[in-house]
Amino acid sequence: MSLHILCYVARFDASAMASIDQDIERTLARSRRLNRMNGVTGAMILTDTAVVQWLEGDEASVVDTFACASADPRLAQLRQVLRGPAAERLFAPSWMYFVDARSDSRAGLAPEIAALAADAEGATPAMVRAAMQAAAKRLHACAATRAAMLV
Numbered sequence: 001m002s003l004h005i006l007c008y009v010a011r012f013d014a015s016a017m018a019s020i021d022q023d024i025e026r027t028l029a030r031s032r033r034l035n036r037m038n039g040v041t042g043a044m045i046l047t048d049t050a051v052v053q054w055l056e057g058d059e060a061s062v063v064d065t066f067a068c069a070s071a072d073p074r075l076a077q078l079r080q081v082l083r084g085p086a087a088e089r090l091f092a093p094s095w096m097y098f099v100d101a102r103s104d105s106r107a108g109l110a111p112e113i114a115a116l117a118a119d120a121e122g123a124t125p126a127m128v129r130a131a132m133q134a135a136a137k138r139l140h141a142c143a144a145t146r147a148a149m150l151v
């Protein structure tokens with residue numbers, strides 16, 4: 001089974017949400033359950049207006065997960081930034097690692113993630129790769145709390 005990566009950026013419409021934090025928590029919990037079944041790992045970076053999601057797994061599962069996210073009414077203008085085979089998973093320890101890069105949570109973010117958050121809609125393959133590598137570095141450093149991210 002060969003490994004495939006798909007990374008997309010989308011506008012995230014929070015207007016219909018009573019509580020964006022609750023909504024994100026619920027979506028993450030559900031996504032992690034589904035991803036565990038599908039063998040999909042990855043990460044999601046949330047900005048004030050956009051989501052950048054990195055998915056890794058076998059090609060069919062990754063494409064299926066992207067289709068599932070595409071059908072979600074909270075996401076609009078989905079654009080694939082990067083897609084193709086890869087040698088190894090960046091986020092092997094997490095069914096969906098979450099990075100809050102909204103403007104009031106940006107302190108302490110890696111510069112690569114802050115740069116992506118400042119212009120998510122204009123993200124290039126190099127920008128998402130650098131940001132995701134920085135996120136993965138943080139995840140791998142957090143061995144003690146990793147169990148919590150596996151839910």
Ligand SMILES: Cc1cc2nc3c(=O)[nH]c(=O)nc-3n(C[C@H](O)[C@H](O)[C@H](O)COP(=O)(O)O)c2cc1C
Binds near residue numbers: 026065
């Ligand atoms: C920002 C975002 C990220 C998502 N990520 C995933 C994912 O990683 N895996 C997945 O299977 N579905 C993902 N989805 C889709 C949701 O799992 C699904 O559409 C949502 O929970 C609605 O579920 P429901 O049909 O039970 O209401 C995502 C949706 C959004 C909005």
